[in-house]
Amino acid sequence: MKASTKPYGVIEVDERQSIKFPMGLFGFESYRDFAILDADRQPFYWLQSLEVQELAFILVNPFLFRPDYELDISDEELKDIGISSPGKALVFSIVTIPADGGPMTANLQGPVIINREQRIGKQAVLADSRWKTRHNIVEELAAARKASC
Numbered sequence: 568m569k570a571s572t573k574p575y576g577v578i579e580v581d582e583r584q585s586i587k588f589p590m591g592l593f594g595f596e597s598y599r600d601f602a603i604l605d606a607d608r609q610p611f612y613w614l615q616s617l618e619v620q621e622l623a624f625i626l627v628n629p630f631l632f633r634p635d636y637e638l639d640i641s642d643e644e645l646k647d648i649g650i651s652s653p654g655k656a657l658v659f660s661i662v663t664i665p666a667d668g669g670p671m672t673a674n675l676q677g678p679v680i681i682n683r684e685q686r687i688g689k690q691a692v693l694a695d696s697r698w699k700t701r702h703n704i705v706e707e708l709a710a711a712r713k714a715s716c
Contacts (some may be wrong), residue, residue, distance in 0.1 A: 570602060572615045573623035580604070585617065586681055589647075592690045593677060598622060601688075603681075611662065614679065626659035629675055632708040634715075636698075638678060640691050648680065648687040657681040663701065672701040 570580040584602045591599055600617040603626070610631055616622035629636045638658065650656050658680055660673040675698035681688040 570615065570617050571620040572602075572604065572613070573621055574606070574613055574615075575604070578604075580617075583686070586614075586686050586688045588688045588690075590689055592624075592679070593692075595622065612659070614659070614661075625662040625664065626679065627662050627673055627704065629658065629660040629673060629678065632673070632704055632711055633675065633702070634711055636675060637695065638680070638691070639693055639695050640680070644689075644691060645680070648682045648689050649685045650680070650682050655682055655684055657683050660702075662704070670703045670705065673704050674700045675702050676700050 568580055568582065568585075569577055571577050580602045584604065586601045586603060588599050588601060591597060595616075598616050598618050602615050602617055604613040604615055606612055606625065610627055612626040614624040614626050645651070645656070658678050660675055660678055663672045663674070665671075676693050677690050677700065678693065679688060679690050
């Protein structure tokens, strides 16, 4: 299918890239159809709305810079999107890149969880006080590398 995207203009999107968010994302509840696209720079991805070209989020796998990241989510919440085992889930954090040149941050408090088989997703809210909405990715990546040495 053809999709109008923020980063790439009009492109062909494979059906396997499309993700339904039955409840939308926080602050964007009325938008439910998205696609995951590879970003030009790894390890990032785009979560592109298929309804509004200008609505797109940068995603990153939080385990890359926080190997200790834990999702304390109830089984009931995961059942909403058909996840019965952790192997069925893809977990991402939404990235913020400030226009003023401030640090690039990731929202670990509100992970995006996707059922990789059914391509259904949701955004959760974690109650664990370790996870904030703005984790400095570069600093945490450096700390993770230092800890593994």
